[in-house]
Amino acid sequence: MRHVAIIGSGPAGYYTAEACQKLFGDGVRIDIIDRLPVPYGLIRFGVAPDHQSIKGVSRRYEAVALSDNVRFVGHVTVGSDVSIAELLELYDAVVLATGAPHDRPLGIPGADLPGVIGSAAFVGWYNGHPDFADLAPPLAGPNAVVIGAGNVALDVTRILSKTTEEFAGSDIAGHALAALEQAGIRRITIAIRRGPHQIAMTPKELGELGHLARATPHVDPADLPPAEEDAALDPGQRKSVAHLRDFAAPRAADAKPLTIDFDFFAAPIAIEGDGRVERIIVERTRLDAGGNAVGTGETYAIPANLVISCIGYRTPAIEGVPYDPRAGRFANQDGRIAPGLYAVGWARRGPSGTIGTNRPDGIAAAEQIAADIGESSGKPGRPGLDKLLSARGVDIVTFRDWQRIEAAEIARARPGSPREKFTTIGDLLAAIGRA
Incomplete structure (x- = not known):
């Protein structure tokens, strides 16, 4: 054996x-x-x-x-x-x-300021992970910055943008849903070091941003390469870039209260604020011959009451x-x-x-x-x-114990939700009589 x-x-x-x-x-x-x-x-x-x-x-x-x-x-x-x-x-x-x-460290000055959060913590918070149930991210301010060029950045952006009704059928943690209902965010900037052809965002996740009830995604047309260059991309990447081109197209003014700005060629170099995050300093980049982002020396500030870093894990x-x-x-x-x-x-x-x-x-x-x-x-x-x-x-x-926990979570779910997770170790154990 x-x-x-x-x-x-x-x-x-x-x-x-x-x-x-x-x-x-x-x-x-x-x-x-x-x-x-x-x-x-x-x-x-x-x-x-x-x-x-x-x-x-x-x-x-x-x-x-x-x-x-x-x-x-x-x-x-x-x-x-x-x-x-x-x-x-x-x-x-x-x-x-x-x-x-664990989050990969952001590694820039000011990354330890209150209001700067790694995606592992933020995703854990809205998914009811016991390690992050008490995170209490600052959601009251109007400006959030999400750093990253992958699907995690899109997930974070989408969760920050959705209405309560759009969470129907989800198992978002109750504490997160209640906090998001009161959020004051009006602009989310997605800061991306390189350009549209270098993103790791998949078509499905990008496409979802175009159908949000209260948010409009926007791409600066100047950040997009010539359309004929899309032909060199693989089919999935081509579909992703097609979504970005759609987000850059002129559209009739709408009354949606939240804007999602894709800020390409933007490398964060510092985070500033008096006791908490207030702005993020980024350097404008360009691509070298190998497709790597190199700084141009041009810097600017993006207002930020919340920064979520989605740059990888360890x-x-x-x-x-x-x-x-x-x-x-x-x-x-x-x-x-x-x-x-x-x-x-x-x-x-x-x-x-x-x-x-x-x-x-x-x-x-x-x-x-x-x-x-x-x-x-x-x-x-x-x-x-x-x-x-x-x-x-x-x-x-044991797994049988887990099945009892799962049954208790299903039983306490809000209408339309598959479950309401227990978010502390104590509550999880209490569900099987181990409190």
Whole structure:
């Protein structure tokens, strides 16, 4: 019997468990360990609450979780409740699927001013993540700046722009919905270092901005390259740029109270304010021959009562695991970190790709485990972990417990919403009688 521990219960973790099941059949026992008492990681806390169809992939993970040879081990923190070294003693293979939940630092003067928030925190706030339920972002002022050229920047912008009615059917956290209802934002500037042809925004997400009830997106026509240059783009990118061209087209004046300005060729260089953010200083850029943004020396200020940085994520380091600080992920060679220790998903590759991109990582990890350990090393696996955690007074949350939490969240949902999440560890545990 092979014993595998997977650290992290998001897409990469469950795809890895599924791949191990398919490869090893009944000859494997898998424990999926997560520090939170709820599974699914990015699906629950990262996917936008108004994109419910994407969350449907959790049904696939549920089928894996309910298999006889897979167990969810929730509310267990690797590093304090159990170490990597201890897990390597207990399991034939340990797979790190921790994702990249920390924001990449903005790294400019003033980035620590109150009112400057990373997207991990802001997305966690509106998705009900226990770590960020008390964030209280400043939404009263008229000007917000979102930094970034990807879909996270679009998600943040869309959430800031929607009316209460447009959140129907979503599972946005109640505290976030109530705060957004009172928001005073009238202009959102999306600051992007390079040009329209270099964005990582996909057509669906860009197109959504053109159908918001109270917001109008705008692109300066001068920022767009000649239309004939679009032919060199791949089809998806071409569709994205077509949306930008539509946003730049002259339109009849409308009475929508919120404007979304795409500010291309704008590199943030400083954030200023008296005790809190009041403005962001950007430098006008141009593209060099390699398509990189280089500064022109021209600077200007954008008023900002709130700045949300959406420039990427990092995997947190774990004691005893080699780490690549430049890449913000675990140091690995095609997923192998050390004997018996592997990485998948963003913990392996860095924050790139879609949810489905994690599946090949899981398949590769299962094949590596098969090649590296053979049948089994005779390690104790699950019984050994249970004995260790019991001795330390750690009370795990199982998948059956999670199903009770989920039922309670569904029962307390506002009309039309699929659920109302519990947003503190205490409330999550109280739902299963562990308060």
